[in-house]
Structure formats: C-alpha cells, structure tokens
Amino acid sequence: MAVGNKGVLLVDWDNLAGAIIGRGHVVERGIVDALWSDATTRCGGHLQYKHMAAAKFDGSISTAMRDHLIDDEVVGSTKEQADIHLTVLAMDYLHQGCGQFILVTGDQDFIPLIRRLLRDGCRVTVVYGDKDRLSSQFRGILNLPGLDSICIDDIYTLKKPPPVTSRALLGLLELQRQGIILGGREQADRTATLARWGILENEDESQYWALIESLGRKVVRTDAAVRAKDQFLPRNATRTYVDVGSGRFADVLAIDYVVRRLAARPKGLTVTELRTGPLQADNGSGLLRALDALTGVQLVRKGADDTYAVTANDLALGYLEPLWRVHAGLTMECFRTQSRTIPFRRLPGLLGASGVGQGPEKFSAGLVNRVLKYASAAGVVDAVAVSGARHALATNSPFARPIEDAYHELYRAFAGRAPSPIPESEILEFMAVKDRTRAEPVFGYDQRDRHRVLRVLAQSRAITWRSEKVTIPQTRWGDAGSSFA
Structure with missing residues (x-):
C-alpha cells in the first residue's frame, strides 16, 4: 500500500498516565504539550490527525488537548476499549494514505497494529511510559527494523510530587474518618475536597492518584465479600489504605x-x-x-x-480510639467464639452494647455506624465471604497495634491475679512506670491516654473497670499475645 507523509498521533492516555504515576511521578499538562511538539517535529510539520483515548480526562489535560486540537476519545473503563478504538482509527488513517504513526502506549495489545503498519511501509514511533512495565513481547517488537521507540523521559522531564506532608497524611485519614474509600472510582468529591484543603494543586484526578501512589498502601484480598443475588461470594479485591509506615x-x-x-x-x-x-x-x-x-x-x-x-464537634475521640474500639471488640469476640470471623451484622450490636468513647452519645447507632465506616475505610476491619454470608474480619492493621501491645502487656503483668480486682491507681502507676524509660510509650503520654486504653479494653470486655477497680481475667486473646512475648 502506498503511504504518504501525513502524520497521526494516537495516545493511549490511561496506559501512559498509569506508567508515569507508577514510577512515582506526577501527570500534568506539560506531557501533552511535549507529545504534540515531538510528534509535530517527527512528521515534519505534517501532523494531520491527533487522538487521545481514556476513560476520563482531567481538567488541565483536556485544556491542553483543546489547545493542540487533539480529539478526545472517551471510552469505557476497560483498557481493551481504548486499544480497539485506537486501532480502528489507525486502520482508517492507513487506508487514507497516512504514512507516519506515533503510538503512545506500552500495551502489548498494540503489537498486531504495529506489525501491520510496518508491513505496509509506514514509519512508526512508539512512546512508552516505563520500560520496566513493558512485557517481554512488547520489548521484542521494539527491535523491529523501521521502528523507533522512546521513553517519555526522552521528550519530557517528569516531575516528582511534592514531599508528603502531615497535611496530606491527615487529609487522607480524614477522608477515611468520614467513611470515604480511597481506592476505586471517585466518590464524595474526594479529589475536590483535597484540592480545597490545599493538598492537591487542582481537581485533576491524576494528582489524586499520584498522592495515593506515594502515600497509599494496597492490600489484595482473595476472599472479599461481593454480593451475588441473595448471597455473598469471595472475590479478589484490592483495598487502598493510608500507609503509616516509614515514621x-x-x-x-x-x-x-x-x-x-x-x-x-x-x-x-x-x-x-x-x-x-x-x-x-x-x-x-x-x-x-x-x-x-x-x-x-x-x-x-x-x-x-x-x-x-x-471547628468540629465530633473530634473528642481523635483518630485512634474509634479504630482501637472496633479492633479490640471484634478480636475479643472472635477469640471468644474461636472463630476467624463473625457475621458483619453483629458488629453494630457488639459495639453498641457497651458503647464507643464517653458521653451520652456513646451508645447511639449513629456513632456506632460512623465508627464502623471509618474502621472499614481505614482497613482495621474487612468484609469477607464465609459460607455465602458477609463476615467481619479483624485485620493486621498498624493502627491497631498500640491497643494490642497495651493489652498484652497488662495481661502478662496482671492476669495471674484474676479474679481479684486491682486498684485502678496501681494499674495506672504500672503504666506510667513502664513507659517512663521508653522512647515510644505503650500506654500513652499522660493520665488521659492511660484512661483511654482502659476504657477501650473495658468496653471491648477484655477487662472489667468499675468503682476504681480493674480486673484482668484470663482470655484466649490475652493468652495468644502472651505466647509471643
């Protein structure tokens, strides 16, 4: 087939953006400017057709596309739709006599198209986002005669996101406290909210995912509860939580x-x-x-x-006590019943029976439901499928370790004195003395912190605390922790 000198730019935007974010860099409009400029140069000024395909384009990316007269091709969320759409466009332009193609992708599904264009005498350039993410088949195609291949770094200097700040950390944690899931599709205007707080420069969703890449922690569940008609079945699912490691x-x-x-x-x-x-x-x-x-x-x-x-009236519990309460209550019940999980529907009653926190609202269904949503969003509790039902599972969350450590240290020291009650003052003094020489205290920094530990454990029925007396009975949870001491 005779080919001409007209050029075509086809961008698999989701593939490129995902590769860039996966490398720890940010996606910004300058990348679109660079792709257009490089393609124009390669085509000797004859860049005739320009298309970018994605499930969604952020605002600044759409602006850059309009500035360069690049057509936006909004496709479904599956990558195959972008592949098919761009391939159809390429074949149309091939039959119209176009001879220069710049394909921006790292997806091996484009291999048949690349082979076809080369076979018909076209000049083909492939721009990819991350060489380490390319499949072996795709790397092999890049060595074909007549094919040029470059990394996005060769035409644009990628930028790192700004250093993760406490504000960014709190912003994601506050979204979770509000019951908002960090992964999956945009919900509850989370990107706009983070931009309003000054954590993101704008409402472009790519900035949100760059933040998640630098500050998020992904956990894969193989038994996540997914509703299927009248029952729950186990499915693979990726959870996204705040990563509170690295200090x-x-x-x-x-x-x-x-x-x-x-x-x-x-x-x-x-x-x-x-x-x-x-x-x-x-x-x-x-x-x-x-x-x-x-x-x-x-x-x-x-x-x-x-x-x-x-400025808010629901901060008395802070960010840790609600998570500790859910973890301790659920863990105690699982050890009591000698089961890995319990039916999820039992959780509200389990927490509401002895309350969460202090004050008259501690038994309210509204508070209990908010705390459960927070614990689920933060990854302290997960929903898994067991025998067709939705069950609650206490996870190995870093948020829960402080209450685990505190309980097991108290258990090792005082469970041998059960069922005799111990003066509260003796327990509090033990906590203070133990923490005095530690760089990182187990029980907290002051009497309020130590009371909080006792309150969570008492409400979770790991201990009894009344009339300034504390009883620490023998429990399976306590025994399990002591065996690893």
Missing part, C-alpha cells in the same frame, strides 16, 4: 494527641500549652506540622488571641 505513625500520634486536647478545651489552647505529651521534647517542627495539617484540613482554626480551637 508517619509519629505524625498520626501527634495529630491525634493535639486534636483530642483541643476538643477537650472549647476555648482553645496556645502553642505553648500544646507542647506536652508526644510534643514536649519536640523542637517545634512536629507541633507545627500537626497544626498546619489540622488548620489546612479545616478541623482547627487559629484565633486572634493566638489560640487554636476545633
């Missing part, structure tokens, strides 16, 4: 401590008054990070008198 849990502890202190003081506290607990030996940077995060996410405001106060 980030210290920021969570600081934020949790500050917000609980402020929630207890409606009139507010100064920076000096907040320099206690985990922030007492801090050089100021940790406290400033926590305050920047809380003010940026609009949970705290700074007054004219330089005091900080909370």
